[in-house]
Amino acid sequence: MKLLIILFLIVTHLNIVFGEILDKGVACVSPQKSDGSYNKIYRLRYVIVSGEYINEGTKSQNYNPNVNYAITEWPNGEFSVFGIAYDSELLPVDMIRNDEMGSVYKIKKAYTLQCS
Numbered sequence: 001m002k003l004l005i006i007l008f009l010i011v012t013h014l015n016i017v018f019g020e021i022l023d024k025g026v027a028c029v030s031p032q033k034s035d036g037s038y039n040k041i042y043r044l045r046y047v048i049v050s051g052e053y054i055n056e057g058t059k060s061q062n063y064n065p066n067v068n069y070a071i072t073e074w075p076n077g078e079f080s081v082f083g084i085a086y087d088s089e090l091l092p093v094d095m096i097r098n099d100e101m102g103s104v105y106k107i108k109k110a111y112t113l114q115c116s
Contacts, residue, residue, distance in 0.1 A: 041116075
């Protein structure tokens with residue numbers, strides 16, 4: 001996970017553009033509660049990269065090389081990784097996705113200052 005954090009920081013904070021970065025921006029992300037409803041919506045920075053790129057950057061084989069992933073940064077400095085199948089960008093509609101720990105979230109691309 002540490003290598004994944006370093007990879008995200010390099011891409012987002014230094015604005016380095018790699019061929020492997022498919023999309024980046026701001027996402028609306030809402031964690032699911034235990035009762036099935038959703039928590040507060042967060043506006044989080046994200047990048048989309050291939051599983052192959054994550055595996056290379058983390059020196060692991062933990063991610064499917066044929067799937068693209070959205071990596072988000074939380075306000076507390078932690079990160080979540082969401083598989084988004086073969087899409088190369090987030091869509092402006094809610095997608096229900098599990099992160100790498102199995103937690104469920106709604107995630108979509110933010111096109112405005114407000115998430116709704």
